[in-house]
Amino acid sequence: MVQSKKTPTLGYICKYVPFEVLKAAGINICRIEPQTADFCKADTLMHANVCSFARAVLEDFADHDYDGMVLTTCCDSARRLFDTLRANWPDRFFYCLDLPHKINDFADTLYAKHIKKMMDAWEAYAAEHGYDTKKIDLDSFVKENMSKPHPADTLLSSEAPDICNTSADSSVSCQTDTISIGLVGARPGDSIRDLILSKGIRIRFDMTCTAVQRDFGVSVPEGDTLNQSDQERFDSCLCAYTHALLNQIPCMRMADASGRQRFLKDMSEQVDGIIYHTIKFCDIYSYEYTQIHKDFDLPILKIETDATAQSSGQILTRLEAFIEALEAKKNVGQNHLGSVTENPPSASETRITNKETSPMIVMGIDSGSTSTNAVLLNEKKEILASAVLRTGAKSGDSADRVRAMVLEKAGLTPEDVSLVVSTGYGRVSIPFADKDVTEISCHAKGAHFLNPEIRTILDIGGQDSKAIHLDENGNVKDFVMNDKCAAGTGRFLEMMARTLEIPIEELGPLSLKSNESLTISSMCTVFAESEVISLIAQNKEPADIAHGIHEAIVSRAMSLIKRVGAEPGFMMTGGVAKNEGVIDVLQKRLGASVWRYEEPEIVGALGAALFGLEG
Amino acid sequence: MNLVETYGNLIKKTAPAHPTAAFRMIKTGLYYERFRTKHLADKNIPGAYRFLNTYAVNYVLQALRTPDKTVWTNIFAPVEILQCFDLRCLSVECLSSFLSGFRIEDYFLDYAEEEGIASTLCSYHKNFIGASDSGVVPPAAFSLTTSTICDGNINTFRYLSENRGVKNYILDIPMDNSEDAITYVIEQLKDLIRVLEETFCKPFSYERLAEVIQRENESKAIYEECLTLLRDKAYPSTLTLQMYMLFATHLNIGEPEILTFFKKMHEELLAAPDFDGINILWVHLLPWYQETLQEYFNLTKDCQIQAIEMNLDYREKLDPKDPLRSLALKMINNAYTRSYDRKVDLVCELADLLEPDGVINFCHWGCKQSSGGVMRLKERMQERDLPLLILDGDGMDRRNSHNGQIRTRWEAFHELLLARKGQ
Structure with a gap:
């Protein structure tokens, strides 16, 4: 005789699963909210191009003691998830409800019949596997689900x-x-x-x-x-x-x-x-x-x-930048950076400034993945000094060094600085910063300050690239960032320069000598690199290959620019803006000139300093 | 740079400022392609395929020339009903492939992605969206899709029709084969016929539908005989021609010309010599442009594709006396509905029939319903000791397929198959 088991637990993911019915039958029905570190099992059992959520559910199911799962035919990935689960856990209960696409009386009737069939299947499974089964408690089902407003x-x-x-x-x-x-x-x-x-x-x-x-x-x-x-x-x-x-x-x-x-x-x-x-x-x-x-x-x-x-890092940056843009639009509180994170002063970094007796000086630090940049501004918004440094293994150390560099250039000491505002990926890792603002808002602020005619900024950094759309007051109207992939970033150019065995600085001037149009078509940096290797093997001219590389990176950048509206008044910021070859291709593709500041890498730090001056 | 690429670049250059002119250039290109396939085709291509090629190019050309008589469809829609209204089907998959033939797919794919459409969406759907939203392809007179097989069907057609003001009809096809489900689909088909009668001011004829279905049955029966012959016979083709088979088995099934095509194919196969190369059963879509695969499969004596399982997703006979029920069953019982195991069963049936040396499954970028179950196919093929090669790539976007990867995989698989044959 089969012994009665504990209360069964079934997982579900779709909002059209009738879990109230399952609950009334004494089943512990639980919504799966997967958060996974990797896709080890899913990579073995499913294809990599199936929806990440479905793959994460598979991981979650494998890691927990569910007795089964109820799915619906809500999407292709869910259907294949059902197939995969059923094939790999044959002793568990799986049911895929056929969810209608149209909503009408006939569909209601069909779906109600499916639900009844599912409950019959459950009862048969439960009896066979010795689970506690319970007849649906009609009174509690009615009490729980009926007679309330729709x-x-x-x-x-x-x-x-x-x-x-x-x-x-x-x-x-x-x-x-x-x-x-x-x-x-x-x-x-x-x-x-x-x-x-x-x-x-x-x-x-x-x-x-x-x-x-x-x-x-x-x-x-x-x-x-x-x-x-x-x-x-x-x-x-x-x-x-x-x-x-x-x-x-x-x-x-x-x-x-x-x-x-x-x-x-x-x-x-x-x-x-x-x-x-x-x-x-x-x-x-x-x-x-x-x-x-x-x-x-x-x-x-x-x-x-x-x-x-x-x-999560990229999402945080996007979210914070969006909030800053919304706040600027709404003009919340006393200044439009009402929600900017205020960093508590750390004991070791508490600064005694002499701002009551001296003119106000603020520092902006942009801690990026490739370079760390700093700008010092006085209260008249004059740039006292700027510095650019390659980011090392620890962003905090690079920030220390760039601070020392810029202060030395201006002949100042840390005590002369009233406020430090950080931006960039490492903005939260700078202990001496008083505030942090996202690089989206800072690039917009810096660009508008340098040239009020700018409406669209393209910033190609080492780790990501972004397009920012500004209004006439320099507020961020919209922005998009590339995905977590090296394609379309400065890292892409670095890899390609390495493949061509030339210094990165020479890539731009070299490409301007191109005579033949070559296409690097792959979306992926790794594949693009092997395309470049193929072109080298075909004895193609390095200048033509370099030009093809710039065409490829601009193609991706154009997609970002178009997604934010491509309003004329174009500016390019970030280290890649120094590349004449990229600028040349970009201008041709836009059919418009692209404005650059003489030091394109410091625009973000300048914007941070400007935010500092505004309080 | 070849002629097609140059012409494609010209179309892409024209499209942003002059979409209508770009559309004219596409039609002109198809006009010349029709001439080429009719008069200048490679004589090594079997006559039946040459006939189908010209027919399909002309069909698409006419569909683009007369959008007031054209219906946007997916390849699973009940085209038999549309034929009774003298309407032409322009399928999302087919037009996208043609645009890829012009080498202009990247322009439309980028256009759609720049609007916000997901980069991971099936490139056939995304290409069509780009072509429509960019204003290059004009709106059709009607739009018809089924809910079956692919998530994109409902969303793409709804999106397209809302953006271009095209009347859209969605057939909701349940997954279970119950009487309720069949009735549900039959009622929708009746409603569709009513809507088409109103839209095109034309009465529907059940007699004509019965004739279409009769021709469909005849065509399919002959194709089944062809498959038996394809087990041993040499019948050269190209990757592109294999894709054109979808016109014969789906989009235009039931048309007199398609019956003619299958009859020609059967005649040629009866007279064809035996084949002693590598026979492949192909699963899912084909990257028709892929250089390595072209090198091995296009009109060669070494390797041939016997069939693509997509062309055989419903092998039952239809009942001309009960046409709507037959069409409902055809959609409900398509091999791609319900569990993936049904598709695997189909591949096994075809493997029994064709006795191929190996099977290739092509995982088309963005097609979750197909890629999602490929591990099940692998298990079943292993059980049968039938070699399976899984290739990843894109059916039409060259940028999503990498030749180096495909060449290494295919050539290793080829060596394996040759070793098994003792060659």
């Missing part, structure tokens, strides 16, 4: 309350000086939500997968309850429940997703911007992102994750 009606009202998931504080009242955003797109996981909330941002609504509150209060269907059997009562309740389940705010896989657009339109007045989250290799939300970008006059930040923590 959530969708509330959601679509123009006076909708906060639709926050459990991690967003819905009790916060709508204060005009707090930045409010809508979170939309593919499911972001708690880490992204927590990151947003930790920045003092209010999530006015959360329309990502599974975030909408499950309040399926629907009216108990009218009927002759006295003469109805329990089964008949359950069937009619299930029909009403299924109707509510399918009539949630639709996800993008549904045939009619216009409910999402209507909801966003209703809510657009109540938020300062949209944070749009997508997952690597989950493509269905990019259509909506494109439409919102086109149709809504709202700042929108797109962040893409892959269910790992690897990209």
Whole structure:
């Protein structure tokens, strides 16, 4: 005789899974929110190009003691996840509900039948495997899920309350000086939500997968309850429940997703911007992102994750820059950097400044992956000195050295400096900085100061590249950054110069001598390098190869520039701006001239110093 | 730089400022391609393939010339119904391949990505979106897609139709083969017919549909006979011609010309010599432009592709007396619906029929439904001791396929197959 086991635990991922029914049958049903360090198992069992979320769920399933999982046919990756799970854990319970794409009475009936079939399958599995089984408690199911207002009606009202998931504080009242955003797109996981909330941002609504509150209060269907059997009562309740389940705010896989657009339109007045989250290799939300970008006059930040923590640094930079732009637009508080992180002075770095007796001097430090740059400004916004240094293994050490360098150039001491503002990737690792601001805002600030006609900045750094769109006052209107990949960055040029066996400084002048157009077509830096090796093997001229390399990097940069609007008034910043070959190709592709500052690497540090002067 | 590349560069240069002129250049290019395939085709290409090639180029040319009679579709849509309204199907996959043939796919792919469309989306869909959004390809008169097989179908067609003001119809195809599901699809097909009658002011004829289905059955039966012959016979083709087979098995199945094509193919196969090279059963899409694979497969005596499983995703006979039910079953029971194991079963059936020396599965960039199950295919092929090569790349975007990688993998696989044959 088979012994009765503990309460079964089943995982689920899709918001259309009827977990209330499973719960009423005594199953511990648990939403899987994967966060993985790597894809070791998924790499073996699934292809690398399947959605990262599905692959992370596979990792999570392998690491936990689930008795099975209920999925839906919500997307291609979920369908293949189901196949993979079933093949590799044959003794567990897996069920894939066939989720209709259209929402109508027929679809309601079909889906309700699928749910009943699933429960039959569960009962058979549970009996065979000796699990505790329980007949669905109809009274508690009705009590839990019926006779409450229909959530969708509330959601679509123009006076909708906060639709926050459990991690967003819905009790916060709508204060005009707090930045409010809508979170939309593919499911972001708690880490992204927590990151947003930790920045003092209010999530006015959360329309990502599974975030909408499950309040399926629907009216108990009218009927002759006295003469109805329990089964008949359950069937009619299930029909009403299924109707509510399918009539949630639709996800993008549904045939009619216009409910999402209507909801966003209703809510657009109540938020300062949209944070749009997508997952690597989950493509269905990019259509909506494109439409919102086109149709809504709202700042929108797109962040893409892959269910790992690897990209958290880049995400933080994007998020902070977006917040700075929203705050500047909203003009929150006394200055537009109301939420800039104030670093507590450390004991060893407490500075006694003589600012009461001397003119105000501020320092901006841009701690990038390739170079660390510093600028000293006086209160008249005059540049007293600047310095550029290659970043070493520790960004903090490079910051110390560049500070010493720039102070020496200006003949000053640390005590003469009233305020230090840091920016760049290493901005949070500089202990003597008083404030930090993202490099997006700093480049915009610096560029506008140097040339108020600038509207579009291209900054190609060692680790990433970005395009920034400015308004006439120098505020950031929009920005995009490349993905976590070396393609289109300064690192790409460094690798290519190394392959050609020439110093990086010579790549630009060499390419200007090109006579033949060669194409480096690969998207990936590694593949591009092997293309260059092939061209060398074909005895192609180094000048022509160098020109092809610049065409390749500009192609990627053009994509960023176009995505922010490509408004004329172009400027290039960062070390790559010194490369005449890149500038030449870029100007030809834009059909416009590109303005550069004589020291393009210090624009970010200059912007940081300007922020310092503004307080 | 070859002629096509030069012409493609000219189209790309023209497109930003003059999309209509770029479109005219595409049509002109197709006009010359039609002439070339009809009068200047390589004589080593079997007559049936030459016929199909000219037919397909002309079909696409006419679809582009008369957008008021053209319907945007995916390759799984019930084209039989559209034929009864004298409408031409312009499939997302097919037009994208043609644009890639002009070597202008990068312009449209970049255009779509610059708008915000995901870089990881299937390049066939992304290319079509770029072509439409850039204003180069004009809107069609109607748009029809099924929910089956691929996530992109609903989203791409909805996006395209909303942006260009094209009336769109989505057929929601359930995954289970129940009477409820069949009824659900039949009701949608009836509704589709009503919508088409209203849109094109033309009555629908069930008799005509029965004729189309009859021709479809005949075509498929002959193709099955061809497959039996392909086990041993030499029937040279190219990667591109293999892709053109989708016109015969999907987009234009049921047309009289397609029946003619299969009859010609059968006649030629009966007279064809035996083949003693490497026979390959291909799974999923083909990178038609890929230089190494072209070198080995295009009209050579050493290697040949016997069939692509995509062309055989539904092998059942349809019932002309109950056409809507037949079409509903055709979509519900397509080998790609439900579990991936059904597709693996199909590959196994075809392997039994064709007895290939090896199987190649091409993982097309962005196609999760196909790539996602490839490990299952590998396990089953291992059980059968049938060598399988998994290649990663892109069916049409040259930038996503790397020749060095493909050459090493294919040549190693080729050596393995030769060793197994004792050659």
